[in-house]
Amino acid sequence: MDINEQELKAKLTPEEYKVLREKGTEAPFSGKLLHDDRDGMYKCKVCGQGLFMSDAKFDSGTGWPSFDQAIAGSVIEKSDDEMGMHRTEITCSKCRSHLGHVFTDGPTPTGKRYCLNSVCLDLEVK
Numbered sequence: 001m002d003i004n005e006q007e008l009k010a011k012l013t014p015e016e017y018k019v020l021r022e023k024g025t026e027a028p029f030s031g032k033l034l035h036d037d038r039d040g041m042y043k044c045k046v047c048g049q050g051l052f053m054s055d056a057k058f059d060s061g062t063g064w065p066s067f068d069q070a071i072a073g074s075v076i077e078k079s080d081d082e083m084g085m086h087r088t089e090i091t092c093s094k095c096r097s098h099l100g101h102v103f104t105d106g107p108t109p110t111g112k113r114y115c116l117n118s119v120c121l122d123l124e125v126k
């Protein structure tokens with residue numbers, strides 16, 4: 001999908017734009033969805049694609065909303081060696097916006113820990 005960066009910039013807050021389109025990171029424990037435990041679907045703030053279900057969410061203690069699995073096909077994993085460390089970046093498969101990173105130290109049977117920026121998500125409550 002084509003993104004008009006100027007329109008998007010007008011629609012998002014400066015912090016949202018920085019995280020989603022310039023691979024920024026929100027401050028830990030700052031996100032409004034961190035302690036939101038309502039049931040529903042977490043969607044991409046830019047294109048609205050469903051990314052995570054609330055039942056995959058867990059408290060990782062990191063200060064960012066964390067999930068143990070993504071909705072199939074909704075995120076793309078990409079090697080990220082910036083910042084002097086090896087991580088796996090996750091982006092929305094539809095609009096390619098930056099979402100966060102995925103780690104393999106998850107505490108649940110999937111072994112995955114998707115670490116999200118709250119500002120990248122909208123929660124659609126069931």
Ligand SMILES: [Zn+2]
Binds near residue numbers: 049093
């Ligand atoms: Zn998207």
